[in-house]
Amino acid sequence: MLGIETSCDETAAAVVAGDGTILSSVVLSQLDDHAPYGGVVPEIAARAHLHHLDGLVRRALDQSGVGLDGLDGVAATAGPGLIGGVMVGVMTAKAICAVRGLPFIAVNHLEGHALTARLTDGVAFPYLLLLVSGGHCQLLAVEGVGRYRRLGTTIDDAVGEAFDKSAKLLGLGYPGGPLMEKAAQAARDPGRFDLPVPMKGRPDCDFSFSGLKTAVRRHAETLGGAPAPEDVADLAAAFHRAVGDSLVDRCGRAIGRFRALHPDGRALVVAGGVAANRYLRARLSALAADTGLDFVAPPLGLCTDNAAMIAWAGVERLRLGLTDPLDFAPRPRWPLDPTAAKAPFAGAKA
Structure with a gap:
């Protein structure tokens, strides 16, 4: 599974095998780009993702020794996050899937974090x-x-x-x-x-x-x-x-x-x-x-944003037959529990 992560200020790509082996994981931090502003600037982040993502995907595939021919699917963070960056990752994943005839898996960034313990420790x-x-x-x-x-x-x-x-x-x-x-x-x-x-x-x-x-x-x-x-x-x-x-x-x-x-x-x-x-x-x-x-x-290294967790979430979802159409729309907000009551104040995070 190829994973792509572009939800905030890390551009990342990784290839993870079905048994949980991380075959490659490449992360490019944008800290130096945002540090002068004291926080993440969405437009700067999106442009950096657009500039670097193709090269990072190529590096991840080369380092994994798998290549495009060895992929069973492509997973990308499809939300929540800064929507400009999310769109870059989703469109890149969709393009690969369309050309290679691969399943596309839209991953909730929070689910990537939530399932990491199963990747690293096999938690039941x-x-x-x-x-x-x-x-x-x-x-x-x-x-x-x-x-x-x-x-x-x-x-x-x-x-x-x-x-x-x-x-x-x-x-x-x-x-x-x-x-x-x-x-x-x-x-x-x-x-x-x-x-x-x-x-x-x-x-x-x-x-x-x-x-x-x-x-x-x-x-x-x-x-x-x-x-x-x-x-x-x-x-x-x-x-x-x-x-x-x-x-x-x-x-x-x-x-x-x-x-x-x-x-x-x-x-x-x-x-x-x-x-x-x-x-x-x-x-x-x-x-x-x-x-x-x-x-x-x-x-x-797997606590902060990375693509290995996105690839693993893609593995878990593909095993259950949970794939997504190529017209899936990226989401700036995407709660893990959609039935939960909204937080009391507007500043609360989904």
């Missing part, structure tokens, strides 16, 4: 998934391919956005996640700043990070325009602790609901770009151990 359905990335923060019961039950979502900002915006407030730059993690590791007094733990103790499984972001801004303002590195480190560590406390509290609540739905469920899975954060992985691993669940997190 059902399992509880914490999906945390730049634009998404959800808790889902993963019941099968294409079968997701949302237990909680963000009512405002996603945790990845909170990392990026807090890093900008502290003058660390973009992308915020890795820079905040590096700064926090140098903290001298992680308990120096008192930050709120969003939604802690609430009976639902939802998230909120706008208040935490505001608290970081207020502390940053008290430190002045150019805070000392030790101040930045202590505040970054306090931010990590608050996020960790919130995720553990929300996941703990979701574990109870998940077990009520699926007493046979055995795993807590974390996926998405924020899952690469080692501190948060350790906190969630401890929670899983305390509650008798296996903890599964993909290798760091």
Whole structure:
């Protein structure tokens, strides 16, 4: 299966075998293109995808040793994401399928993250998934391919956005996640700043990070325009602790609901770009151990956006006969659980 990923600011192509062997995986980051703006610029991202994707597909096919003749299908991220970039990937995949007579599989980008644990660890359905990335923060019961039950979502900002915006407030730059993690590791007094733990103790499984972001801004303002590195480190560590406390509290609540739905469920899975954060992985691993669940997190390189996860989702869907027509329309929004109620505020992510 050839996989193509162009939903945000990584252009990626990969070839994955039916047994889960990653035969090739090529990712081109656009960080340098977007860093001067402090975030992803959709038009710049789409143009970069258009410029680089053909070459990356060729490299992925060459490195895999498979070639076009050895493909059984082509899978591409068809949403959600920045629609200009999504269109580039979808149209490239459709063109290959039309010329070679191959099945086309339109993959939900979030399903790519959701199924990565099956690619890397062979996790059996059902399992509880914490999906945390730049634009998404959800808790889902993963019941099968294409079968997701949302237990909680963000009512405002996603945790990845909170990392990026807090890093900008502290003058660390973009992308915020890795820079905040590096700064926090140098903290001298992680308990120096008192930050709120969003939604802690609430009976639902939802998230909120706008208040935490505001608290970081207020502390940053008290430190002045150019805070000392030790101040930045202590505040970054306090931010990590608050996020960790919130995720553990929300996941703990979701574990109870998940077990009520699926007493046979055995795993807590974390996926998405924020899952690469080692501190948060350790906190969630401890929670899983305390509650008798296996903890599964993909290798760091498969947490951030990549095409191997898209190819694997294509493998899973093709096995079930789930292919798509060539007139499939890319989707800027595409919830995994279409039956779930909309989040309370307009800023919430599908």
